[in-house]
Amino acid sequence: MxxxxxxxxxxxxxxxxxxxxxxxxxxxxxxxxxxxxxxxxxxxxxxxxxxxxxxxxxxxxxxxxxxxxxxxxxxxxxxxHIRHSYIYSHDTYTPYPYQTNLYGLPTETIIDCIMGFVQRQTHKKNGNFYTWIHTHFGSGFARHFFFPYQEKIFDYPVSKLRTGWVQGVPHTTLEAILKGALQERVVDSIGYNAQFWYPTxxxxxxxxxxxxxxxxxxxxxxxxxxxxxxxxxxxxxxxxxxxxxxxxxxxxxxxxxxxxxxxxxxxDKLLVNSVLNINIGIDCDIADQKHWVYYPEKKHPFFRIGFPSHLRGMAPEGYSSLSIEIATLKKPTPEIIGNLTKKTYEHLEKIFGIQPRDIVSEQTLVLPHAYVIxxxxxxxxxxxxxxxxxxxxxxxxxxxxxxxxxxxxxxxxxxxxxxxxxxxxxxxxxxxxxxxxxxxxxxxxxxxxxxxxxxxxxx
Ligand SMILES: Cc1cc2nc3c(=O)[nH]c(=O)nc-3n(C[C@H](O)[C@H](O)[C@H](O)COP(=O)(O)OP(=O)(O)OC[C@H]3O[C@@H](n4cnc5c(N)ncnc54)[C@H](O)[C@@H]3O)c2cc1C
Known part of the structure; x- marks a missing residue:
């Protein structure tokens, strides 16, 4: 014993x-x-x-x-490493976090976010994520980024989510929002992972x-x-x-x-989603220095794509790799995995121009427990x-x-x-x-x- x-x-x-x-x-x-x-x-x-x-x-x-x-x-x-992470929406890359980097987005989106922030009702409190986002960031940021993104990563309605996990979401001010709307940035050092460490x-x-x-x-x-x-x-x-x-x-x-x-x-009452992780190696260079990109828009099945090949020792010289993440609250059956994989490849072709012939390695992993709800x-x-x-x-x-x-x-x-x-x-x-x-x-x-x-x- x-x-x-x-x-x-x-x-x-x-x-x-x-x-x-x-x-x-x-x-x-x-x-x-x-x-x-x-x-x-x-x-x-x-x-x-x-x-x-x-x-x-x-x-x-x-x-x-x-x-x-x-x-x-x-x-x-x-x-x-200094984080190089981005958000891809409206066919545009903007640096993470969204709330301080509106530059480059359509004018109506920028106005929506700023007006929503100015008009937000800061006194409302009821412990759910929907209200928390509205009181801290306003309706524009909620609609254009937070709600679609969180519904993808959790595969769960934001109105039913509580806020016990939000400590990592960077807060902002009107000044920071305006600066980020008027000035283009390449990196932004806000947030808990602005610098990270990785095995050499x-x-x-x-x-x-x-x-x-x-x-x-x-x-x-x-x-x-x-x-x-x-x-x-x-x-x-x-x-x-x-x-x-x-x-x-x-x-x-x-x-x-x-x-x-x-x-x-x-x-049975404890909910957790699964993440389907499609990893591919390709024989061309596709994504400058980005470490990872968030995809809030519904049309993309994935919520995030990482580019491991931008770290030393992760891919052969001259090749690139992508690590694609898709969340599902449903049990990832072979049929679900098959459908999501097919959709993913269609979007990889649209976004990066990746063709099946470019793919030299493919490893699909399923994380049965990923994000606790x-x-x-x-x-x-x-x-x-x-x-x-x-x-x-x-x-x-x-x-x-x-x-x-x-x-x-x-x-x-x-x-x-x-x-x-x-x-x-x-x-x-x-x-x-x-x-x-x-x-x-x-x-x-x-x-x-x-x-x-x-x-x-x-x-
Ligand atoms: C998609 C995703 C991305 C992440 N990215 C990052 C990141 O970039 N940076 C970061 O800091 N953190 C990240 N994390 C969080 C990080 O992975 C975890 O905090 C950490 O690995 C948790 O370790 P753990 O030992 O608690 O759990 P686990 O790693 O899940 O270990 C639990 C172990 O228990 C074993 N086990 C399960 N059931 C049984 C059983 N019945 N009998 C015996 N053994 C069993 C499992 O096989 C497993 O080895 C990420 C998490 C996810 C889901």
Whole structure:
């Protein structure tokens, strides 16, 4: 038995493990359902191209966090980038964010946005996104950008969305709007990700490998948690292996955790969409220095396209790559994927002139859990659900464990806080170890996976 069992080896689970080990605590075991660890921070490599599970750029408000990343990544360095992101509407590219870069848009759109901002009613408050946008930005910005864009990224009506996730939306002033309407800008340094960091040699999975290499305990893959006995405190995996625990740290989606616990009614109320991520490599250069572009207009099926090839090590010399993101609240069946892919290719031809013969590599990924829907039910029940689990010694954390909108910075921070909490719980009985604890005798034999030091598989 390990005192602490972690399920899910994405960035949050790995951060818990890392931070426990840093405190000299090795009495834990970590289990992952996939054959490789990293969750959303994995990368795939094919035909000389590298793609993430949609672009993953590290941004952080904390210099301390960036120092930590540089330390943990050691051999595989991290480069800083100034964001070049745009919005494509009315056949025009304008720099992100929309609210401070109206220059180049049709005159009526600019007037609509400015008039709407001036006439907005700032006193209205009712906690939904529709009203929040109207009170902060006015009807023009709502109609031309925020509502169509958010309805695409969530695939959910804005009138039913709550505002628990809006802290990343940059605010503005009349002066900033007017300046951005009269002056053309190439980049704008507003917002939480104006500067970001990315592994110099390409692929966000370098960050995951850095955590993997730093850990001394094994990581168990191909272990999908399927049964949770909260009375006996045992978690059982799809391969039949059972692991008793004192504390369970769940970084798997809260919805899955509730399902496993038989709380189907609550699980069904939690909504999350999926993202279809079509990645293509092409043998021509199509998009100057843009890192990514937002597509608010309904006619385009995608909400965002990233250009990984503008980062070093992501594509062969002379080739480009595109990472296209489409959100759907419906289960992405092969039929839905087929239709969306067909529409996407039609629009890629219209916007970039990309023909099927230009495509030299194609990788389609489905992210079954992408954007948590901040509906009223979530707002009213999330805290009590998490508290209920804590009373059963289950800490549900991370982007999907906490059922929230969160970044990689947040995942690492959540893992750190959780480890601190556990160490505090154990402080009376625990003496920091200087050596690694032995593998528990009851865990079946482990096979080393090629190329993945310390990543092990239970068969
Ligand atoms: C489209 C998209 C783009 C993003 N872009 C950025 C970005 O540019 N910058 C940024 O900072 N953040 C970005 N993020 C957020 C970032 O990906 C997350 O905050 C972070 O990766 C979450 O890590 P996690 O460990 O909490 O979750 P996950 O990565 O989901 O890890 C959970 C793990 O649990 C495993 N698991 C699930 N069920 C089971 C089970 N039953 N048993 C065992 N294991 C299980 C999963 O396989 C997975 O490995 C993006 C997210 C999305 C969806």
């Amino acid at each position: 390990a005192r602490v069992v972690i399920i899910g080896a994405g960035l949050t689970g790995l951060s818990v493990a890392y931070n426990l080990e840093q405190q000299g605590f090795f009495d834990y075991a970590i289990f992952e359902q996939e054959s490789t660890v990293g969750g959303l921070c994995r990368s795939i490599r094919c035909d000389g191209f590298t793609f993430d599970y949609t672009g993953h750029f590290f941004h952080s408000p904390s210099a301390h966090m960036i120092d930590f990343l540089h330390t943990i990544m050691q051999n595989s360095s991290l480069s800083a 040699h390409g692929g966000i999975d370098h960050l995951i490998h850095a955590f993997g290499h730093a850990l001394k305990n094994p990581l168990y893959t191909n272990c999908s948690a399927v049964v949770l006995d909260t009375h006996k405190k045992i978690v059982t995996f799809s391969n039949g292996h059972s692991e008793p625990y004192e504390y369970l740290i769940s970084t798997i989606p809260l919805k899955t955790c509730l399902d496993i616990l038989g709380m189907k009614k609550e699980a 901040y509906n009223l039910w979530r707002e009213e029940h999330i805290d009590s659900l998490l508290r209920y689990l804590e009373n059963q010694s289950i800490y549900s954390i991370g982007r999907y464990g906490g059922w929230k909108y969160a970044s990689m910075h947040d995942a690492i921070t959540d893992g750190h806080s959780m480890a601190q909490k556990l160490i505090a719980h154990f402080s009376a009985t625990f003496k920091p170890a200087t050596t690694v604890k032995q593998k528990p005798a009851h865990i079946p034999a482990i096979t080393k996976k090629p190329g993945r030091r310390l990543i092990k598989e239970i068969s």
